[in-house]
Amino acid sequence: MALVDNSHMEQVGSRMSEATAGDYFALLKPRVMSLVVFTAFVGLVAAPVTINPLIAVIAILAIAIGAGASGALNMWYDADIDAVMTRTASRPVPSGRVLPGEALSFGLVLSALSVMTLGVLVNWLSAALLAFTIFFYAVIYTMWLKRWTPQNIVIGGAAGAFPPVIGWAAATGAISLESVILFLIIFLWTPPHFWALALFKSGDYERAGIPMMPNVAGEASTRRQIFAYAVILAPIGVLPWILGYTSAVYGVPATLLGVSFVWYSWAVLRMPDSDRVMKPAKALFGYSLLYLFAIFAAYLADSVVARVLVLGGA
Numbered sequence: 001m002a003l004v005d006n007s008h009m010e011q012v013g014s015r016m017s018e019a020t021a022g023d024y025f026a027l028l029k030p031r032v033m034s035l036v037v038f039t040a041f042v043g044l045v046a047a048p049v050t051i052n053p054l055i056a057v058i059a060i061l062a063i064a065i066g067a068g069a070s071g072a073l074n075m076w077y078d079a080d081i082d083a084v085m086t087r088t089a090s091r092p093v094p095s096g097r098v099l100p101g102e103a104l105s106f107g108l109v110l111s112a113l114s115v116m117t118l119g120v121l122v123n124w125l126s127a128a129l130l131a132f133t134i135f136f137y138a139v140i141y142t143m144w145l146k147r148w149t150p151q152n153i154v155i156g157g158a159a160g161a162f163p164p165v166i167g168w169a170a171a172t173g174a175i176s177l178e179s180v181i182l183f184l185i186i187f188l189w190t191p192p193h194f195w196a197l198a199l200f201k202s203g204d205y206e207r208a209g210i211p212m213m214p215n216v217a218g219e220a221s222t223r224r225q226i227f228a229y230a231v232i233l234a235p236i237g238v239l240p241w242i243l244g245y246t247s248a249v250y251g252v253p254a255t256l257l258g259v260s261f262v263w264y265s266w267a268v269l270r271m272p273d274s275d276r277v278m279k280p281a282k283a284l285f286g287y288s289l290l291y292l293f294a295i296f297a298a299y300l301a302d303s304v305v306a307r308v309l310v311l312g313g314a
């Protein structure tokens with residue numbers, strides 16, 4: 001059930017907007033999706049096969065376009081709530097630069113294009129996973145969970161965790177335990193990543209009527225849950241090393257990154273209730289981005305080192 005009025009999203013006749021290319025680019029959520037695409041790239045490169053470089057480039061481009069398309073569909077549907085949140089009010093649709101119908105068509109065309117490209121030129125398992133991920137983010141998360149339950153980003157976060165599995169499937173045509181662990185890392189990372197931000201942006205979500213955890217369960221409970229996810233995430237991040245999938249090139253940084261994640265989350269847990277500046281929450285949000293980039297970069301470095309060693313030994 002929508003908590004806010006959607007009526008302003010009606011398109012006026014067949015009027016065209018005067019959107020620029022930059023507005024369409026913004027519909028792809030390029031900053032967030034750059035990290036999403038990086039995790040897909042790592043899944044593709046770390047998979048234990050040699051993939052044709054041209055096919056690899058096509059696969060990554062298709063995943064990037066599919067991820068962007070899901071962002072455009074999200075912005076089409078969420079225009080009503082984006083309009084009342086300070087962080088999102090100037091996005092292309094709520095600001096009127098792109099009409100809702102244009103954002104919807106853009107998202108649908110790019111979704112179809114990306115899935116078909118992956119299916120025809122790479123393989124149909126990765127295409128099916130991409131289609132499912134777009135559907136999960138644009139429909140299950142955006143149209144349903146986000147406005148309905150404070151567990152929205154726990155369940156919806158699965159969409160953001162799929163890209164390395166898609167990359168892996170593009171390279172191998174299969175899903176393996178190793179790619180499922182990469183999924184788990186992002187899945188467990190998402191709640192602290194997002195709730196840290198929600199703690200210091202809770203006013204925005206309250207105004208928009210979105211049931212994010214701090215508004216529903218309160219700040220103290222959100223901080224405890226952030227800490228719990230961090231404590232589970234830290235060892236799962238080291239699992240690829242423990243299971244022998246990687247060497248210390250990944251294992252050592254993953255351990256340090258995990259310990260630091262728990263440390264930042266501990267600071268959020270210990271934050272006094274009266275702290276209105278929320279420095280620890282802002283620090284954790286920033287660190288969460290560094291963590292995900294660095295742990296996937298370490299995974300990539302590990303697989304490159306392993307290949308070089310194999311080549312050297314051959």
Ligand code: HEM
Nearest residue numbers: 031032035036039153156157160161186190194197289292
């Ligand atoms: C349901 C899951 C997620 C939610 C609700 C969420 C939410 C957010 C929000 C609200 C922001 C604030 C800034 C903005 O709008 O640009 C943000 C920033 C960011 N998120 Fe997430 N996120 C999720 C998953 C992910 C995933 C899976 C990734 C990457 C793998 C990611 C990467 C980023 C990055 C890179 C930024 C910084 C963007 C910037 O500098 O503007 N997020 N996230």
Ligand SMILES: CC(C)=CCC/C(C)=C/CC/C(C)=C/COP(=O)(O)OP(=O)(O)O
Nearest residue numbers: 032036066067070074133134137159160163
């Ligand atoms: C390959 C593929 C399809 C990847 C998709 C990956 C994915 C689901 C990323 C989610 C990241 C994200 C921007 C969440 C924002 O949630 P929000 O919409 O609640 O945030 P907002 O308030 O900033 O719009």
